Amino acid sequence: MDSPADAVLTQLRKGVLEYCVLACLRERPAYGLELATQLTDGRLLTSEGTLYPLLSRLRKQGLVESTWQESTSGPPRRYYQLTDHGTNALAAFAQTWRPFSEDVSAILEDSR
Amino acid sequence: MNTTPRNGLSHPLVAAYLNDLERALSSADQQERIDTITAVREHLTDALAVDDAQGGNTEATTEQVRAALDELGSVEQIASAATPASATVALAPPAEQKQEGGWAAPALLATSIVSLVLPIFGALLAIGCLVTAVVLLRGDAPRRGMLQATVAVSIVTLLITAVLLAGTLFFNIATSTTSEGPVISSNAAPAPSAFAPTPSQP
Numbered sequence: 001m002d003s004p005a006d007a008v009l010t011q012l013r014k015g016v017l018e019y020c021v022l023a024c025l026r027e028r029p030a031y032g033l034e035l036a037t038q039l040t041d042g043r044l045l046t047s048e049g050t051l052y053p054l055l056s057r058l059r060k061q062g063l064v065e066s067t068w069q070e071s072t073s074g075p076p077r078r079y080y081q082l083t084d085h086g087t088n089a090l091a092a093f094a095q096t097w098r099p100f101s102e103d104v105s106a107i108l109e110d111s112r
Numbered sequence: 113m114n115t116t117p118r119n120g121l122s123h124p125l126v127a128a129y130l131n132d133l134e135r136a137l138s139s140a141d142q143q144e145r146i147d148t149i150t151a152v153r154e155h156l157t158d159a160l161a162v163d164d165a166q167g168g169n170t171e172a173t174t175e176q177v178r179a180a181l182d183e184l185g186s187v188e189q190i191a192s193a194a195t196p197a198s199a200t201v202a203l204a205p206p207a208e209q210k211q212e213g214g215w216a217a218p219a220l221l222a223t224s225i226v227s228l229v230l231p232i233f234g235a236l237l238a239i240g241c242l243v244t245a246v247v248l249l250r251g252d253a254p255r256r257g258m259l260q261a262t263v264a265v266s267i268v269t270l271l272i273t274a275v276l277l278a279g280t281l282f283f284n285i286a287t288s289t290t291s292e293g294p295v296i297s298s299n300a301a302p303a304p305s306a307f308a309p310t311p312s313q314p
Contacts (some may be wrong), residue, residue: 032151033158040183047185049133049152053140053194056147074161078154 013044018054019097020044022063022082022090029067029081055080063089120160120172120180121153129181136187140194148194156180217258220245224265228272238269 002010017039024030024038032055036048045051058064063086068076082090120126133152137145159180160172172180184190220241227237245262 031158032155036155036183047183047189048155049148049184049187049190050193052148052151052155053144053190055151056144057195059147060143074157077158078151 013046016093016097017044018058018063019090019093021051021054021058022086022093025064025080025082025086026090029069029079031077031079035080058086062086120156120177123160123172123174123177125174125177125181126156126160129184129187133187133190136191137194139197140191141197141199144194148190152184152190155184159183216244216248217256217262220248220262221258221265224262224269227269228265232273234269235273238266238273242266242270 020039020042021035024035030038032052033048035055036045036051039045039051040048055064059066059080062083064080065083066078066080069079071077121130130149130153134145134149137148140148160176223237224241224245227234227241230237241262245259245266249256249259249263
């Protein structure tokens with residue numbers, strides 16, 4: 001059974017993970033394993049495989065699109081990249097997240 | 113040296129994992145299921161190809177395959193991150209119902225108004241309009257005002273039809289009662305002759 005801290009983390013991930021995926025793609029396109037490793041290293045994903053249903057939803061929502069590119073170490077890879085819609089969604093999240101996280105931090109500090 | 117990543121996918125552990133994943137996603141949204149299985153195959157192709165390149169071996173070892181599958185997580189974890197198919201199906205009908213109610217309400221109201229001026233057949237139309245409008249009102253159809261107006265007009269049509277039928281029936285009974293008088297008297301007319309004394313025999 002999950003500890004209370006794990007349960008909180010699970011809830012928090014649900015709200016922010018899709019924007020973290022968009023943020024990983026802000027600078028350049030990335031392929032699945034690359035994205036999964038980056039997010040798992042940052043403890044944002046519990047397991048790499050859970051990234052793929054999320055990527056499918058992001059594509060369905062038009063936030064992300066994929067293209068095939070040649071690879072130097074094997075067959076062509078599917079690269080995911082932000083759409084204009086995805087860029088706007090990420091900008092809106094970033095704009096909201098900073099004051100929101102500051103408010104949460106301030107409340108947590110005050111209630112000590 | 114270029115690797116042959118399909119070797120990794122043909123490993124029995126990978127084949128079993130992909131089969132289990134397909135089963136675990138059987139109740140997931142169809143597009144997510146297809147995308148996820150394809151992406152996990154690509155992920156494993158990359159993960160095992162990288163390992164092959166590092167080890168200088170074209171065949172992924174069982175340890176490398178196990179490590180890659182552990183990183184991916186259990187198939188149940190992946191399935192729990194997918195949208196259930198029932199969620200997408202459950203969302204669809206209300207949207208359709210609302211769309212149906214969108215054109216149905218004005219059409220029903222127009223039909224019920226037409227039913228007002230049609231004798232007899234109008235009552236059948238009114239019953240149809242009334243039932244459909246009540247069914248839509250019990251749901252969450254839009255344009256509820258129009259549906260309520262349809263119910264009112266249909267009831268008026270049915271009342272008018274009932275009054276007309278009752279009037280016609282009453283008129284028929286009255287007419288038949290009046291027309292029966294002369295028949296009785298004409299029948300009665302010969303009666304006296306029936307009782308008339310027969311001519312006396314000579």
